[in-house]
Amino acid sequence: MTGVTGALGAVLQVAVIAVGSPYLVGAMRQVRARLEGRAGPDVAQPWRDLRKLLRKESLTPHGTSEVFRLTPAVLVASTVLVAAVAPFLTTASPLDPVADLFAVVALLTLGTVALALAGIDTGTAFGGMGASREMTITALVEPTLLVAIFALSVPVGSTNLGAIVNSTLHDPARVVSPVSLLAAVALAVAIIAETGRLPVDNPSTHLELTMVHEAMVLEYAGPDLALVEWASAMRLTVFLGLLANLFAPWGIATGSGLAGLVLAVIVFAVKVGLLGLLLAVGEVFLAKLRLFRVPELLAGSFLLALLAVAASFFLA
Amino acid sequence: MTHFGVVAIVIGLMLFIAHASSDTFASLRQAGAELSPAVRSTIFLAVLVGFASKAGAVPLHAWLPRAHPEAPSQVSALMSAAMVNLGVYGIVRVGFDLLGGGPRWWWLLVLVVGAVSAVYGILQAAMTSDLKRLLGYSTTENLGLVLIGVGAAGVFASAGAHVLAGLALTAALLHVINHAAFKTLLFLSAGSVLHATGLRDLDGLGGLRARMPVTTGLFAVGALAASALPLGNAFVSEWLLLQSLVHGLPVSGVATAITMPAAVAVVALTAGLAVATFVKAFGIGFLARPRSSAAERATESPVSMRVGMGLAALACVALAVVPAMVMPGLARAAGAADSMLGEPAVRGAVTLRLAGFAGSLSPLLVTAALLVGVAAVVAGLRLATVRRTRHGRLTHRARPTRRDARLWDCGAGPLTARMEYTATSFAEPLQRVFDDVLEPEQDVDVTHLQESRYLVDSIEYRRRVPDRIERRLYQPLLAFARAWGQAGRQLATGSVHRYLGYGFYAVAGLLVVLAVTR
Amino acid sequence: MGVARGLLRRIRATGRIAEPAPAAAPEGLPEGVGDLAGSVQVRHVDAGSCNGCEIEIGQAFGPVYDAERYGARLVASPRHADALLVTGPVTRNMAEPLRRTYEAVPGPKRVVAVGDCARNCGVFAGAYGVVGAVGDVVPVDVEVPGCPPPPDAIVAALRGLTGR
Numbered sequence: 001m002t003g004v005t006g007a008l009g010a011v012l013q014v015a016v017i018a019v020g021s022p023y024l025v026g027a028m029r030q031v032r033a034r035l036e037g038r039a040g041p042d043v044a045q046p047w048r049d050l051r052k053l054l055r056k057e058s059l060t061p062h063g064t065s066e067v068f069r070l071t072p073a074v075l076v077a078s079t080v081l082v083a084a085v086a087p088f089l090t091t092a093s094p095l096d097p098v099a100d101l102f103a104v105v106a107l108l109t110l111g112t113v114a115l116a117l118a119g120i121d122t123g124t125a126f127g128g129m130g131a132s133r134e135m136t137i138t139a140l141v142e143p144t145l146l147v148a149i150f151a152l153s154v155p156v157g158s159t160n161l162g163a164i165v166n167s168t169l170h171d172p173a174r175v176v177s178p179v180s181l182l183a184a185v186a187l188a189v190a191i192i193a194e195t196g197r198l199p200v201d202n203p204s205t206h207l208e209l210t211m212v213h214e215a216m217v218l219e220y221a222g223p224d225l226a227l228v229e230w231a232s233a234m235r236l237t238v239f240l241g242l243l244a245n246l247f248a249p250w251g252i253a254t255g256s257g258l259a260g261l262v263l264a265v266i267v268f269a270v271k272v273g274l275l276g277l278l279l280a281v282g283e284v285f286l287a288k289l290r291l292f293r294v295p296e297l298l299a300g301s302f303l304l305a306l307l308a309v310a311a312s313f314f315l316a
Numbered sequence: 317m318t319h320f321g322v323v324a325i326v327i328g329l330m331l332f333i334a335h336a337s338s339d340t341f342a343s344l345r346q347a348g349a350e351l352s353p354a355v356r357s358t359i360f361l362a363v364l365v366g367f368a369s370k371a372g373a374v375p376l377h378a379w380l381p382r383a384h385p386e387a388p389s390q391v392s393a394l395m396s397a398a399m400v401n402l403g404v405y406g407i408v409r410v411g412f413d414l415l416g417g418g419p420r421w422w423w424l425l426v427l428v429v430g431a432v433s434a435v436y437g438i439l440q441a442a443m444t445s446d447l448k449r450l451l452g453y454s455t456t457e458n459l460g461l462v463l464i465g466v467g468a469a470g471v472f473a474s475a476g477a478h479v480l481a482g483l484a485l486t487a488a489l490l491h492v493i494n495h496a497a498f499k500t501l502l503f504l505s506a507g508s509v510l511h512a513t514g515l516r517d518l519d520g521l522g523g524l525r526a527r528m529p530v531t532t533g534l535f536a537v538g539a540l541a542a543s544a545l546p547l548g549n550a551f552v553s554e555w556l557l558l559q560s561l562v563h564g565l566p567v568s569g570v571a572t573a574i575t576m577p578a579a580v581a582v583v584a585l586t587a588g589l590a591v592a593t594f595v596k597a598f599g600i601g602f603l604a605r606p607r608s609s610a611a612e613r614a615t616e617s618p619v620s621m622r623v624g625m626g627l628a629a630l631a632c633v634a635l636a637v638v639p640a641m642v643m644p645g646l647a648r649a650a651g652a653a654d655s656m657l658g659e660p661a662v663r664g665a666v667t668l669r670l671a672g673f674a675g676s677l678s679p680l681l682v683t684a685a686l687l688v689g690v691a692a693v694v695a696g697l698r699l700a701t702v703r704r705t706r707h708g709r710l711t712h713r714a715r716p717t718r719r720d721a722r723l724w725d726c727g728a729g730p731l732t733a734r735m736e737y738t739a740t741s742f743a744e745p746l747q748r749v750f751d752d753v754l755e756p757e758q759d760v761d762v763t764h765l766q767e768s769r770y771l772v773d774s775i776e777y778r779r780r781v782p783d784r785i786e787r788r789l790y791q792p793l794l795a796f797a798r799a800w801g802q803a804g805r806q807l808a809t810g811s812v813h814r815y816l817g818y819g820f821y822a823v824a825g826l827l828v829v830l831a832v833t834r
Numbered sequence: 835m836g837v838a839r840g841l842l843r844r845i846r847a848t849g850r851i852a853e854p855a856p857a858a859a860p861e862g863l864p865e866g867v868g869d870l871a872g873s874v875q876v877r878h879v880d881a882g883s884c885n886g887c888e889i890e891i892g893q894a895f896g897p898v899y900d901a902e903r904y905g906a907r908l909v910a911s912p913r914h915a916d917a918l919l920v921t922g923p924v925t926r927n928m929a930e931p932l933r934r935t936y937e938a939v940p941g942p943k944r945v946v947a948v949g950d951c952a953r954n955c956g957v958f959a960g961a962y963g964v965v966g967a968v969g970d971v972v973p974v975d976v977e978v979p980g981c982p983p984p985p986d987a988i989v990a991a992l993r994g995l996t997g998r
Binding site: 034035038056208214222225284 | 838841845855900902909
């Protein structure tokens with residue numbers, strides 16, 4: 001019975017993230033609009049955008065190759081895979097042993113790499129520029145993510161996500177330990193950088209010279225663009241969901257029973273929604289950092305992650 | 317450089333053999349157990365210096381990024397894939413097997429050497445725009461990772477955690493194999509590019525994917541492996557290495573508590589920079605448009621070269637998908653190195669499970685899921701477009717589903733190859749971030765028009781990232797050696813009388829010494 | 835921290851400044867409006883404007899008129915766009931870029947000529963540097979009259995495209 005609900009939970013996770021992530025983006029835009037005194041589009045607008053993009057024609061910019069054409073699919077596939085294996089709704093997923101936290105981070109990085117290669121593949125100045133900046137940020141974010149993961153998995157004795165989440169469920173006091181708090185801050189900064197939010201990157205910029213993520217997708221149009229935007233919404237949801245469940249896993253379904261799964265969907269939506277709200281409110285108060293100040297921010301978060309590891313040993 | 321390494325190895329082994337009074341492994345092993353700590357340490361240090369220089373570890377790496385690029389590519393492949401591994405073999409054989417492990421500081425030293433090599437190697441690789449030099453520095457990086465694994469294994473073994481030591485050693489040995497596979501492939505592809513274009517400089521390459529599709533595809537396989545991302549083989553071994561370090565923290569001792577997190581940070585930083593490096597190598601070198609006429613005229617290499625690369629790529633893919641096939645061999649090797657090791661550290665055919673620790677990964681399933689996922693998305697997209705035309709809502713402006721369009725150039729003139737990002741510009745942000753470590757040299761020459769100095773004729777920008785260790789350590793050393801050589805030359809003037817005089821004085825001096833001491 | 839608190843206080847004091855949405859369904863819609871299904875990404879092209887229209891477009895997407903609530907959004911690349919918002923008479927130097935921008939937009943696409951200059955060259959008609967109105971270079975779907983057109987007219991035209 002546990003196996004069946006576990007499998008059901010894994011499928012449900014993918015469905016919830018695939019359907020829900022554009023709504024998350026819509027809700028964050030709505031929050032920003034409200035704080036800026038605007039009415040803003042409603043939360044379903046990103047879905048409307050995606051539907052329209054799917055109806056448009058595809059373009060093949062002259063001289064681009066399969067790398068450019070396959071990247072949106074790679075981006076979506078890697079994100080969906082992470083949505084399936086990580087514990088967002090249930091810890092009983094049969095896919096849990098397939099990939100651990102290191103593999104999840106590596107899979108998400110694979111998506112970033114594909115996008116950077118697509119940016120270079122266009123051969124435009126902006127594509128190369130975006131790719132260069134994105135890889136610089138990734139090269140600094142990946143260590144932070146890995147070290148923060150290390151800090152979280154040392155007390156548990158495993159890097160498997162299910163094990164970490166279960167152990168936090170059984171020992172709630174661990175959440176307020178210095179290890180956990182330091183790692184949470186480090187992870188939060190890394191996630192902001194990786195998802196291209198302020199103050200690292202401005203997702204709504206129109207100025208090519210300040211772009212990072214946007215510069216790489218300047219050539220995508222129609223259905224390809226729909227996939228890229230959908231994938232980046234899912235990546236945001238996945239990252240926020242990971243942050244939520246690593247540090248506050250309560251509400252996640254642990255055993256069999258459909259009621260637990262339904263409750264988990266609601267709790268997950270609330271948690272990710274709250275984090276999204278926090279991020280959107282924070283963005284109203286922040287300006288984008290100069291590109292070469294970003295490494296300082298990331299180095300700071302790397303230091304926090306290292307401190308978390310040190311704490312995990314000395315305070316154990 | 318290598319001579320120095322050989323001298324160190326010979327001194328170490330001669331010392332060992334002198335104490336064992338025989339040179340078979342069995343007698344050395346027996347003697348190794350009875351040596352005094354001081355002698356053991358001397359032997360290990362001498363051997364470590366020698367083999368580390370063979371493995372291209374910092375600070376004895378300087379020969380590697382010079383020698384590997386200059387050799388013909390198939391020889392570079394052999395050097396980077398096979399020769400450097402001998403260094404690792406030497407350290408493991410002498411340290412673990414013959415000397416039977418040792419005090420912890422030996423292995424901490426190995427670990428630190430590995431960590432410095434990994435970070436320094438990949439930083440230099442990230443900066444250089446010479447494809448083969450990049451691969452050479454990447455060898456230093458990967459051997460650094462291997463030495464981290466070997467060092468960690470030694471630390472664990474000296475603390476009595478033999479299962480963990482087995483895991484770390486297995487990770488290190490698996491990485492040796494993986495590195496051999498992907499580095500062979502990368503050097504052979506670089507050779508193929510060199511054959512077709514005569515270029516090693518990434519700044520002049522580009523656009524090869526249309527002209528050399530096979531080489532491009534195979535290089536992509538190697539680059540994916542080298543950046544330690546899923547679907548690549550090095551991902552599995554780096555995953556094992558990280559696992560062994562994660563579980564190593566509870567092994568007692570403050571030294572472990574400080575080194576293990578630092579080692580993880582190093583592996584993590586290396587992984588991040590490796591991703592950027594190989595995105596540069598593949599993206600700038602093979603994608604986009606050609607940046608020189610040589611790259612524009614490139615044609616695919618002959619079948620014989622493609623077959624060689626294909627075999628190496630096949631090895632990479634096999635290792636990536638079913639790493640379990642080499643696990644029994646590695647377990648045997650690890651068992652031979654450390655007699656206390658019992659069972660193999662990693663089990664499972666499809667899903668790798670660590671023995672004795674909670675940790676699992678299934679490279680096969682991840683690969684399959686990703687490939688199926690990509691295929692599903694592509695098929696789903698096609699389905700969506702089909703449905704679109706059947707609904708007939710857009711028929712009044714019906715167009716083909718895919719249209720060729722010119723690149724978006726902001727409406728201005730055509731984008732030329734000169735407007736593309738190059739390897740140098742790609743690495744520039746990283747160079748700024750690591751400015752203090754790399755100390756790059758840049759100069760800008762502005763030539764003014766003759767009529768007015770306010771009008772610029774041309775601007776020339778040059779950047780070089782010198783190997784700092786080479787400059788700080790080797791050049792003073794070489795200068796010193798040269799100064800001594802110069803001083804020595806004054807003795808040899810060519811006069812026979814003078815040489816006879818030297819002989820006379822030497823014999824007389826010897827007789828005096830004998831007379832005094834006897 | 836002080837800055838953030840000041841900003842927060844101001845946000846609370848200001849509240850919502852977007853004007854209430856006027857009744858939908860402006861008349862004179864082009865055919866086949868439903869295509870874009872409530873979402874129109876807009877790329878603005880200045881083909882030689884005096885920048886009067888730009889100020890009004892800025893207002894249309896500002897907090898008071900808030901065109902974004904109707905599903906219209908300014909984007910950075912014509913590849914992402916569904917509609918071009920063209921201002922000014924088309925000058926010689928901008929004729930080819932305008933054509934290329936139009937080509938770069940994936941279909942189905944719309945062109946909105948904003949302001950009198952874009953419709954019929956306005957006061958610049960016959961000037962030596964002017965090729966013609968926007969309609970002479972690319973097919974125009976919607977025209978917004980005015981010199982400059984008021985923001986609510988621009989918003990009404992965009993609502994005509996989004997259908998919301």
